[in-house]
Amino acid sequence: MDGGKKKSGSSNVVKYNKWGYIFLLPFMIVYAVFQLIPFVSTIYYSFFENYRSGLKQIGPNFIGMENYATLLSNADIWKYTENTFVMWILGFIPQIIVSLLLAAWFSDPSLRIKGQRFFKTVIYLPNLIMAAAFAMLFFTLFADSGPINSMLMQAGLISEPYKFMSNTGSARMLVGFMNFLMWFGNTTILLLAGMMGIDTSLFEAAEVDGATSNQIFWRITMPLLRPIFVFVLITSLIGGLQMFDVPQILTAGEGAPDRTTMTLIMFLNKHLFNKNYGMSGALSVILLIVTGILSFAVYKFTSNQND
């Protein structure tokens, strides 16, 4: 009876199969037009000398791999890669630590944290704030004569304004800090959902065996959280590679000081903005390859550890 029903069901599905294509169509068309064609033409452009000089258009002239050679032989691109990573790490490390801690507390039944809804609402809040507005806010707050400096001076902690935007360390810290603020709530909620999903009988068994909460956390919770960890790591890494809004607005696109807060996408934006299509094409392709390699490497690394 059951088997028969299943069979008739699948034959029905065959009859309706063309609807599968029809429902896929909008996605396919839009994807092809707005992503695939641009993707191919981006690669195509990367082999040409093609830019705007004032009112005149130079090129397109085919120059093979020259754009790539120019980009890769210059130390700048490596520097921007390093900047991007340093700022990503400055945001990611505190983010993962704080998120783990908060998620562990929220999910720990023995702590019975009150006002969880309130805290979750608050920590998730910065994620919804327009990065542009947030960066602009920080720029005004941390300006040489902005409120933060005047607060520090009123409190007597410093005698003259600290130039947050003029020091590599503090400028990068600010970017990292803002990324941390914007994303730790999201990570906490992801990790928390993962922790809540763990079978509670595991904890009970461990407790009966006399395990401390520390042991439970490191021996049971953490290994079971690994998949979510990998997800958080990969998405954060790709998000980090795309870092743009915050440093762009904080430094007005200059990546000051000494281009030490210039990220790869800011660099790309500079070429795009100045209509240097050849260079931006080559840079896009390099970025794409880097993204692919990174996702793969992170995945490989974490899954090997697992085995």
Next chain:
Amino acid sequence: MDSRRLKRGSSVTTRRIIAYIVLIFVTVLCLFWFYVLFINATRSHSDLTRGFTLIPGGYALANWKSLMGSTQPVLSGMRNSLIIAISAAVLSTYFSTMTAYAIHAYEFKIKNAMFTFILAVMMIPTQVVALGFINLMGRMKLMDTFVPLIIPAIAAPATFFYMKQYMESALPMALLEAARIDGSGEFRTFNSIVLPLMKPAIAVQAIFAFVASWNNYFTPALVLTTDKKKTLPILIAQLRSADFLKFDMGQVYMMIAFSIFPVIIVYLILSKHIVGGVAVGAVKG
């Protein structure tokens, strides 16, 4: 036995106290900036140059008026941002559900290939195709219109993936069969049976899609050039450039507040559904 319990109890209390202290610290860390923003938006420029205070000033209305009177088209910016973000959220969730439904409910030749393909392209950052995208939009005469910011939302691999996963647990095939037996067309089935069942997933993804579009700065900044068409993030970024506003910082803070606080209010109203659902959903799962 007794002493052990006592020790355990006190350690829980200590841990609880630490937890609360850290939580309060983190809360302050999150809210402090918005408090400063609020204070500063209510003070006049010359007050602001004299340092920071914890008490709001009386210039909120004056700052608001000067913002409205300035050449920064903030109202149209807000309107543009709303139009784009809402349209993108609607299109993205509707069509992602449709795409997911195609993969979920039907058997056809390229199904698995398509699924793998969509998963693979999920990782491509939108910025790396920006060059080709902008050029194509130029050729299609779509530059400086909202189309390039709205229509691409139809193809949202991440939303698709989420919907697909949700369907596995929430959309029994038997229900669809029943609908077919009742003579419902496929398209109608999708609209009147599938969509309502997907509501919880659609709600969450609509919010995410809205926020992503609302906050987007990179693409709109390359596409939109006319003042009246610019979205809020572009207008905010323009504050960094010199010629605007004649340096009235009260007005600058008011403008940042204007672009931040509406979202905060909407969020606080909906937060029960956004964040509150987490625990309940997790318990269910």
Next chain:
Amino acid sequence: MKKKIVSIMLTAAMTATLLAGCGGAAADTAAPAAADAAAPADEAAPADEAAPADEAAPADEAAPADDAAAADSAADTATASDEGKVLNIQCWNEEFKSRVTDHYPGYEADASDPNSGKIGDVTVKWIITPTDDNAYQNHLDEILPTNESAAADDKVDIFLVEADYALKYVNADPAVAMSMDDLGIAAADISDQYKYTQDIVTDTNGKLRGLSWQACSAGLIYNRDIAKEVLGTEEPEEVQEKVKDWATFNKTAEDLKKAGYFVESTVNDSYRVYSNNVSKPWVDGTTVQIDPNIEKWVEDSKALVDAKETNTYDLWSDDWNKGFYPEGKVFAYFGPAWLINFCMAADTEGSVANAGRWGLCVGPQSFYWGGTWICGATGTDNPTLVKDIMLTMTTDKAVLREIVEKDSDCVNSPSLLGELAADTSFGNKILGGQNPYKQLADGAEKVDMSKISDYDQGCNESFQAAMKDYFEGKVDYDKAVANFQTAVKEKYPELSF
């Protein structure tokens, strides 16, 4: 392998799915709200909100123009009504807009939209693109070459340019700015203007392609209270003695420092003074060169910064303009007339300008800064109106006098400046009643714009940004120069060093 990725994604997505939990209600409220918000927005969208204002307006100014026909501008306005209905003006700030609003006869501002107005039945649209990072130029580069084929209401009719990049548009081939001949403006109409203001917008074939209402000679604008306290005088002639050359200027900076004041708000204040007195342009052919006088700016500025006698703020930043208020403790800004009246917060209570406590003297070297040129765009569908705006705003002596009186601009008319300089009753409120026109008129005669190139804005901007790191001790000079070169290459791939 693939399977593993998928399985991880699945797990993660499942987790995410959990978030979905009880979000059902949110969708209900969100969706109708979406529809509601979108609909009224659509209704409000069209730009033609000006309609009611238009009907009310013609009575007083535009109407007489139609029948009178005697006056020049009247005839023009009448003809203009046969031309395009929309006059698009490309600019980078509100300066010209406020000049036209205040002084062009028949201009009606639109109360509901600060960026549009009416002249007769022609709608005027102001399209503002900020200058920074070449954004304004990139915008012009994109639209001007195709202006002739643009839709009538989208055609650029007037665009404004600055000295830093005027040559690029003046010498463009094919031309993007209309020549005076094409516009029908005769040499006699524009004889009472400073020669340099015409030289700068004259192409290599000797055709004039733009006009300005300003003579942008500049000087040192000092805070009278600080001058009195530290230098013992607030009189322009005596203060000038303390800043008459760079050596004296730097020495005065030490005295100011001892009293707790900054000689200038930022090193970038004096940049223009040095860069205007260079011996060669930024770009020769396609080679970028750094002039010795620019190097001297770096050297002098580094010394000032190291001695904490000034700062490294960006021009126009909030930090920079603190000195507009007494709390900022800034002795002087370098700037032209438009800086004084347009930028120094004169209408803000508590500012130095509001109290009328600025003074003006020549400073260490004479220089110019900025100035705005009006160009008629090739392809305009309102040539008559364009011509009339250009002539009225730059040659009509009554209008120019109004501009002087209302905005204290330094106008482009030697004869009018001469009259003003001689008028002892004339005083500028912001400058504590000082009559600045003698100095400004003298300065305007000395302006030399022969060392400009197409690339000045990009070079100036990038050079100052790159040197900031050097002044603050983050990098050495060579590294700063290298950063400058990188930035220039990004903006202008065709240039080399």
